[in-house]
Amino acid sequence: MEMHIVRAAGLDRREGVAMHRSIWIAAASLVFAAPAAHAQALNAPVVAHPDPEALFTSPDPKLHANKQVALKIVKELLEAGHWERAPLYLTKDYIQHNPMAASGLDAVVHFFVDVRKVQPKPIPARMQTRVVAVQAEGDYVTVSFVREVKDPRDETRTYTTTWFDMWRFKDGKADEHWDPTFLPVK
Template identity: 60%
Template sequence: MENVDDTSFETCRPEFGPVRGRDGYAYRALAGTGAGDGRPGQRRAFHQHGPKLHANKQVVYGIVRDLLEANQWDKADQYLTERYIQHNPNAASGREGVVRYFIDVLKRKPSPIPTKIKTPVAFVTAEGDLVTVGTVREMKDARDPSKSYTSTWYDTWRIVNGKADEHWDSAVRN
């Protein structure tokens, strides 16, 4: 098993060869295909056989790229329903509540929409009306600030009529 630096992960998929992150856990990384975003194969993870699941993944790809990375919250109505139910304990429900959270609380400023996402995506799954994206995060070790470790964050969206209507993630109250 090859040792790799966790921060270099491509899209993880079980059908590709094993690698071991510096945290000691085994991961399976997508081999470079050249067909995608910032990390080879990442864009492919947002594709799906079957039109409905594929369309749902494309909505989530737009959320990640346009809203979460580029902070183009003026485009939120293209991706989020008005009633958007937010299960993150730090943000209010409703499209306007989420927009206010990113703009007013987190003070996110818009930037150009990237041609390729930068978020290190570990996996994207779609079933029914749900799409889940797992991402690799580098975290500071609270016990020793000179060290860091990797963890996996997830976001799940329920897609209704081509827009995200509900969201879950692994956030805890700030």
């Protein structure tokens, strides 16, 4: 296809290669310049929805049911630390794509209770977690959260970004999970 463009422009092969190289250099400069532009956009914070629980509803019965289980996972397990309730919301064979925790219901509970030492606290009447959006399609629910982190260039400052958790549901329970966690740097 590139040669067709070169011929259509009336260029010989050498000129076409030079043009192609110039286009790639220009594209690469835009890509690599993007982080600098974003680094200066610390004044545009990620904003949570004022009523996050309202996002966990749908007129579609299946999507509504899945969103409601996702709400309970976030509120009861992740927010309040009641991992004894995990069998109500996660399948026994729960597939975990977070590199910090192994797959399986027992392994995920072990990670939060024994490794991270999460202590249960009262389940709040209303969710406290800052949620930006909740999307559901088919068997999947994705929850986007506000995440506040320290600015690595200035430890006295923080900025917001977006975190997500995504679950695939099977028979009314979460059966698979994704998030953007990285292994820690040693």
